[in-house]
Amino acid sequence: MNATDFIVSRNDLQQCKSIETQPPEAAALPADALLVKVTRFAFTANNITYAVMGDALKYWQLFPAPKDFxxxxxxxxxxxxxxxxxxxxxxxTLFGYFPMATHLVIEAADVTKRGLRDGAAHRQVAAPVYNAYARVSGDPAFTGKQGDYQALLRPLFMLSFLVDDFLAENDFYGARRVMLSSASSKTAYGLAHLLHRRDGIKVIGLTSAPNVAFVKSLGCYDEVVTYDAVTSLPADSPVAYVDMAGNSDLRERLHRHFGGQMKYSGRVGLTHRSTSPEEPELPGAKPSWFFAPDHIRKRAREWGPGGVDMRFGAAWAGFAPKLDQWLTVTEGRGPAAVQQVYLDTLNGRVPPDQGHILAL
Structure with a gap:
């Protein structure tokens, strides 16, 4: 049986290729192992963040590839x-974290009726959420278009949900205006949807000129401002900033404009990769990374067994019905289609209303 992996150069993400691999024969699998055929997966700008942070957050270790890839x-x-x-x-059928490949061996552990995890040693370097697989055979929430939405947006919306909860827990650091960069991104509009439902919070979407119409059409931003006009925003009251783009120039302009009124500056994404590694000292709150696994562990302790799932499920139920209006799902199959979507996403060529479901 032949298998295919799609791999990228760790030092130059523009360089990518498909390679033939050899999965183990069923008889050669170790005890409790599963051989899984990857049937379909989502690809979004969030996956580019995984690649950019591959070394720092150990994502590259989860699914081994040839040297330098x-x-x-x-x-x-x-x-x-x-x-x-x-x-x-x-x-x-399993739902979870897969390689861009046709096959994966999972060392099944902690098997319950609802799920299992991969107990392979090399998988334990990352947060537990990345090793968990839901058993979703026959579940209508994970079939057809609803399944596509789960793959495209469930992990991103979990991040949106956690950021919303974190900000609310901290009373938005005294701010009643929350600015989101990359406002057209799926994580941003998931967060905007949640913030928009909170009393007294004004949600400001920051975006590029070509995406203004789409961002306004979502209906979950109170104000939409292009990047070149951010200094036109009033700087006389507290603001919080959630940075989905990772654009260091934009972050510096916002901090210098708002000064001491910048009460929170949280970094969530890296859709803009030409960010400067050297961060100058900025007025206002010190920019800090929001690390979702830490917050989810905290809430799991505080809310008890099933507490996170129950609250997230309720939030998802309010969000998912919007997706028919907001998103067009496009399917691609085969190495050439996967490479095209990867390069288009890497280079910012995917329209914000488009979601890609792929298979090798």
Whole structure:
């Protein structure tokens, strides 16, 4: 049986290729292991962030690739085609974190009716959420278009949900205006949707000129401002800034404009990769990374078993119905299609209302 992996150069993300690999024979699988065929996966700008942060956050270690190359993790679906675990059947559908590949071996551990995790040693370097797989066979929430939405947006909306919760827990650091850069991105408009429902919070979307119409059409931003006009915003009252873009020039302009009124400056994404590694001292709150796994661990302790899932499920139920209006899902199959979507996403050529579901 032949298999295919899509890999990228860790030192130059523009360089990418598909390679043939050899998955193990079913009989050669170790005890409790599963051989999973990756049936479809989502690819968004969030996956570019995984690549940019591949070394710093150990994403490259999750799915080994040849020297100097990496396999970008993606969220999607797989079918169990061979199983050495007594409680996992061939034919089951799993939802979770996969390589950009046709196959994955999972060392099944902590198997329950609802899910399992990959116990492989090299997978333990990252947060537990990245090793967990939901068993979703026959679940209508994970089939057809709803399944596509789950792959495209569920992980991003979890980040939106956690940032919203973090800001609310801290009373928005005294601000009643929240600015989001990359306002057309899926994580940003998920967060804007949640913030928009909170009393007394004004949501300001920062975006590029070509995306203004789309961002306004979403209906979850109170104001939309282009990047070149951010200094026209009033600087006489506190603001919080959630940085999805990672553009150091924009961040510096905002801090210098708002000065001491910049009460929170949180970095979430890296859709803009030409950011400066050297950060100058800026007025206002010191920019800091929001690390979702830390906050989810905190809430899991405080809310108890199932507490995060229950609250997130309620938030998702309010968000998912919007997606039919906001998103057009496009499917691509085969190495050439995957490479095209990867390069288009890397170079900012994907329209904000488009979502890509792929398979090698």
């Amino acid at each position: 990496g396999n970008i993790p993606v969220w999607g679906f797989g079918e169990v085609i061979a199983s050495k675990h007594p409680n996992v059947a061939v034919g089951e």
